[in-house]
Amino acid sequence: MSSASTRSAYTSFSPGRIWTMATHTVTQLIRMRILVFMGIISMVIVIAAFAFPAVSPEQQLKLLKDWTFGALQVFFVIIAIAATGLLIPRDLEDRTLYTTLSKPVPRYEYLIGKLLGVMLLLGSGLLLMDLVFSLMLYVKQSLIISSQIAALEKEQAATPENIAFIKDLNSRFGLTYSLHGAVWAIFLKASVVAAVSLLISCFASSTLFTILVGIAFVIAGQGQALLREWFLDKMSGFWQKFLSGAIAVFCPDLTLFDIAEPAIRGEIIPLGVLTEVTGIALLYIVGYTSVAYLFFVEKEL
Amino acid sequence: MKNKILGVLLLVAMGVAKVPLEDRVAATLKAADLRDAPIPLSLQEAMGQMAFTAALGGLRSLVASITYLRAYVAFEDRDWGRVDSLMTLTTRMQPREAMYWDEAAWHMAYNAATSTQQREDLRAAIRNKDFRDYVLRGLKIVQEGLVYNPNNPKLLVREAEIYRDRLKDPRPAAEAFLLAAKNGAKPFYERMGAYELVKLGEPPDLQQAYEILKRHYDKGFRYPSVLRDLDILERKLNIPVGQRVGQPLPPSPQPRRK
Amino acid sequence: MDAPSPSASPTPAVTVENLTKVFKSGFTKKPLLAVKQLSFEVKAGEVYGLIGPNGCGKSTTMKVMLGLLKATQGRATIFGRDSEEVASRQDVGFLPENPYFYKHLSGRETLNFYGRLCGLRGAELKDRTEAMLELTGLTHAAERRVGGYSKGMLQRVGLGQALIHEPRLLILDEPTAGVDPVGSRRIRDLILELKQRGITIVVTSHLLEQMQEVCDRVGIMSNGRMVSEGKLEELISVENQTELILQDAPPELLAKIRALVQEAGGKSQVVSEGKPRTTLEKLFLQSTTQTGDGE
Ligand SMILES: Nc1ncnc2c1ncn2[C@@H]1O[C@H](COP(=O)(O)OP(=O)(O)O)[C@@H](O)[C@H]1O
Numbered sequence: 001m002s003s004a005s006t007r008s009a010y011t012s013f014s015p016g017r018i019w020t021m022a023t024h025t026v027t028q029l030i031r032m033r034i035l036v037f038m039g040i041i042s043m044v045i046v047i048a049a050f051a052f053p054a055v056s057p058e059q060q061l062k063l064l065k066d067w068t069f070g071a072l073q074v075f076f077v078i079i080a081i082a083a084t085g086l087l088i089p090r091d092l093e094d095r096t097l098y099t100t101l102s103k104p105v106p107r108y109e110y111l112i113g114k115l116l117g118v119m120l121l122l123g124s125g126l127l128l129m130d131l132v133f134s135l136m137l138y139v140k141q142s143l144i145i146s147s148q149i150a151a152l153e154k155e156q157a158a159t160p161e162n163i164a165f166i167k168d169l170n171s172r173f174g175l176t177y178s179l180h181g182a183v184w185a186i187f188l189k190a191s192v193v194a195a196v197s198l199l200i201s202c203f204a205s206s207t208l209f210t211i212l213v214g215i216a217f218v219i220a221g222q223g224q225a226l227l228r229e230w231f232l233d234k235m236s237g238f239w240q241k242f243l244s245g246a247i248a249v250f251c252p253d254l255t256l257f258d259i260a261e262p263a264i265r266g267e268i269i270p271l272g273v274l275t276e277v278t279g280i281a282l283l284y285i286v287g288y289t290s291v292a293y294l295f296f297v298e299k300e301l
Numbered sequence: 302m303k304n305k306i307l308g309v310l311l312l313v314a315m316g317v318a319k320v321p322l323e324d325r326v327a328a329t330l331k332a333a334d335l336r337d338a339p340i341p342l343s344l345q346e347a348m349g350q351m352a353f354t355a356a357l358g359g360l361r362s363l364v365a366s367i368t369y370l371r372a373y374v375a376f377e378d379r380d381w382g383r384v385d386s387l388m389t390l391t392t393r394m395q396p397r398e399a400m401y402w403d404e405a406a407w408h409m410a411y412n413a414a415t416s417t418q419q420r421e422d423l424r425a426a427i428r429n430k431d432f433r434d435y436v437l438r439g440l441k442i443v444q445e446g447l448v449y450n451p452n453n454p455k456l457l458v459r460e461a462e463i464y465r466d467r468l469k470d471p472r473p474a475a476e477a478f479l480l481a482a483k484n485g486a487k488p489f490y491e492r493m494g495a496y497e498l499v500k501l502g503e504p505p506d507l508q509q510a511y512e513i514l515k516r517h518y519d520k521g522f523r524y525p526s527v528l529r530d531l532d533i534l535e536r537k538l539n540i541p542v543g544q545r546v547g548q549p550l551p552p553s554p555q556p557r558r559k
Numbered sequence: 560m561d562a563p564s565p566s567a568s569p570t571p572a573v574t575v576e577n578l579t580k581v582f583k584s585g586f587t588k589k590p591l592l593a594v595k596q597l598s599f600e601v602k603a604g605e606v607y608g609l610i611g612p613n614g615c616g617k618s619t620t621m622k623v624m625l626g627l628l629k630a631t632q633g634r635a636t637i638f639g640r641d642s643e644e645v646a647s648r649q650d651v652g653f654l655p656e657n658p659y660f661y662k663h664l665s666g667r668e669t670l671n672f673y674g675r676l677c678g679l680r681g682a683e684l685k686d687r688t689e690a691m692l693e694l695t696g697l698t699h700a701a702e703r704r705v706g707g708y709s710k711g712m713l714q715r716v717g718l719g720q721a722l723i724h725e726p727r728l729l730i731l732d733e734p735t736a737g738v739d740p741v742g743s744r745r746i747r748d749l750i751l752e753l754k755q756r757g758i759t760i761v762v763t764s765h766l767l768e769q770m771q772e773v774c775d776r777v778g779i780m781s782n783g784r785m786v787s788e789g790k791l792e793e794l795i796s797v798e799n800q801t802e803l804i805l806q807d808a809p810p811e812l813l814a815k816i817r818a819l820v821q822e823a824g825g826k827s828q829v830v831s832e833g834k835p836r837t838t839l840e841k842l843f844l845q846s847t848t849q850t851g852d853g854e
């Protein structure tokens with residue numbers, strides 16, 4: 001007890017501790033082999049890039065994009081739910097929470113750290129997948145352009161005008177910034193799902209329950225707009241209204257993050273739209289995490 | 302307990318506060334043309350529950366790409382009814398995807414129509430009727446696609462080609478080609494429109510055709526077909542000899558496709 | 560981390576005042592009274608033993624002291640701070656009953672993680688981690704995943720993480736339960752060593768004789784209540800008897816002693832005479848050479 005201490009004194013909010021929790025969470029998830037998912041997605045991307053040589057070049061590009069975004073969407077939402085569901089309930093079941101919370105760690109820091117860890121994992125995973133996807137799409141697109149130009153040359157129609165047209169068309173259907181924007185939107189969506197799962201896991205005590213309820217929330221959040229219209233228009237019963245109202249109030253509207261489809265189509269996603277979508281995602285994340293804290297702070301361990 | 306009650310209150314307050322914000326973001330998305338109409342509920346039966354749920358879950362383009370590939374397999378099997386129904390599903394799922402409409406129309410107006418025409422086991426009258434039915438089906442598909450994608454050059458070109466090649470109807474073919482060119486199709490299609498106008502033979506059409514082809518000629522597109530039609534037009538429109546540039550096709554024409 | 564001066568510190572290390580804890584659990588929500596009106600105080604530098612049968616509320620009391628559970632009534636303080644304040648945990652190290660750690664981390668990473676949570680960084684973190692590995696005898700297993708550790712090793716990791724930030728108070732919940740006698744001996748030696756260094760220790764056990772050599776004071780709990788409390792000697796010594804153990808004493812000497820006792824008269828008398836038996840524990844400690852898991 002003689003060492004002159006250089007350690008930081010206790011403060012009620014410490015980014016350092018949150019970062020410790022977050023990186024620890026990432027290590028934990030990585031060692032739970034969550035990276036297998038990245039392998040599966042990469043495989044989907046590679047298969048989608050080369051599997052259908054018979055269809056038209058544009059369709060080939062579209063298929064590559066469709067399958068990549070489909071896989072990203074599905075797997076990252078699953079990772080978000082499963083990872084979050086595995087964290088807190090597992091800590092409770094294994095009683096590892098006792099040792100962590102008996103250290104000078106406020107409960108909100110514990111929660112924020114866990115969520116941040118999941119988000120770090122989602123973010124870096126998506127970044128990696130975006131790189132793989134961009135590379136494949138670029139290769140594919142270059143191959144298509146060169147084969148199309150070769151075909152033009154065979155027809156003796158390789159005028160600069162035609163070549164420029166082909167390149168232009170392919171760049172619209174190939175790799176665009178809007179596609180990265182769509183990947184960002186998937187990150188936001190997965191993060192919101194993680195925040196919702198975190199909230200669920202604060203009053204559930206089992207992993208399975210968290211995952212199942214998390215999935216139900218995703219379905220409701222995904223179909224929210226549709227369900228709202230459907231119920232309110234077609235049925236007038238009090239309960240239907242009540243239900244749709246409850247869904248609108250308690251679920252995040254996850255369809256707001258579905259911008260991959262227009263991006264695949266070659267539509268440009270303006271920065272302003274991305275900013276707004278990011279804003280609403282932040283609102284969801286902060287909101288659900290705050291509620292999660294209010295539940296968690298009273299949790300008896 | 303107090304915190305829990307506070308938590309529930311916060312959740313509800315946030316829920317109520319977020320609805321207008323969500324509506325705002327939704328409106329922004331709509332304004333930027335990034336939101337598609339919801340999938341018609343009528344598709345549920347044709348698609349199957351799984352696919353329908355997946356499509357609702359933001360996986361429309363994935364589900365559509367699978368029905369598209371199934372249509373492609375049916376195409377390889379020459380099962381035209383199946384091709385039609387699967388492509389219909391595909392286009393309904395992603396009506397804003399012009400490629401799907403284009404390919405659906407092409408399957409019907411070209412592949413299906415030609416393949417029936419070649420069937421030896423059918424009587425000529427039936428063959429011809431089936432041929433026409435398939436072509437008209439293709440035309441209908443592409444026109445429906447144009448409702449969802451107004452002035453889409455790809456679809457306009459497909460429409461024009463069906464009129465020109467399959468229905469031998471130069472006027473709508475010319476109109477569609479010219480509209481396509483105006484909306485970003487390759488300049489080549491403007492000349493295609495002009496060629497159709499030449500076939501019509503009415504003075505205003507000829508005049509328009511002449512203007513188009515002369516403009517292309519001046520820009521350096523001096524292909525044999527341009528020269529040939531300019532020659533016809535210059536004679537019919539009585540262009541002064543000094544300004545004439547056209548020339549009839551050489552005796553042994555270059556083999557050029559399309 | 561001031562130099563410890565046990566008796567000089569006026570604030571007690573721990574106070575528990577009228578603590579009552581009711582659990583409402585299960586579908587029936589039948590309330591379960593786990594701790595009733597419990598009060599005690601631990602002075603700085605003291606080793607305090609909380610003993611009692613399983614289910615009498617020892618762990619519950621400790622969890623309240625660590626803010627893991629909220630008291631239904633009453634309160635606990637740590638060095639004067641309410642145990643609900645997170646800041647009170649700076650000075651406490653806790654070894655839970657049957658500790659369990661993130662099994663994907665190695666022993667070293669585990670200690671490192673807890674050290675960071677306590678605000679340790681850089682060279683100090685590294686030094687403390689290595690010191691704790693050394694202290695708990697886990698250096699040889701530091702790279703292995705905790706998932707593969709034996710129960711005794713987990714207990715030692717638990718001690719390491721509890722001590723990593725040099726706390727002034729150590730709370731140990733059943734530290735010797737399920738641990739072999741060698742490990743148990745070591746833990747008791749460690750407690751004594753820490754006590755020498757001035758660290759206050761609160762320890763629970765349902766094994767009484769294991770506690771008697773380390774505790775200054777004990778509280779005996781039953782059904783959530785404190786039934787007896789005091790200095791160990793006071794509680795267990797039989798005041799009017801004296802034990803005398805002789806080595807290599809010839810029978811004549813023993814006869815002389817008996818005669819002396821008789822001569823003295825009064826109420827003095829020899830109550831028993833025989834050969835002391837070594838305890839099984841001592842036998843075990845003498846005859847086993849293995850000093851711990853995997854060494
Ligand atoms: N989280 C809990 N929910 C409900 N009952 C509990 C909980 N924790 C402990 N108990 C009950 O409280 C009583 C005291 O438990 P505990 O403090 O663990 O005893 P000890 O540590 O002395 O063996 C027991 O009857 C136990 O079943």
Ligand SMILES: [Mg+2]
Pocket residue numbers: 614617618619656732733
């Ligand atoms: Mg206990």
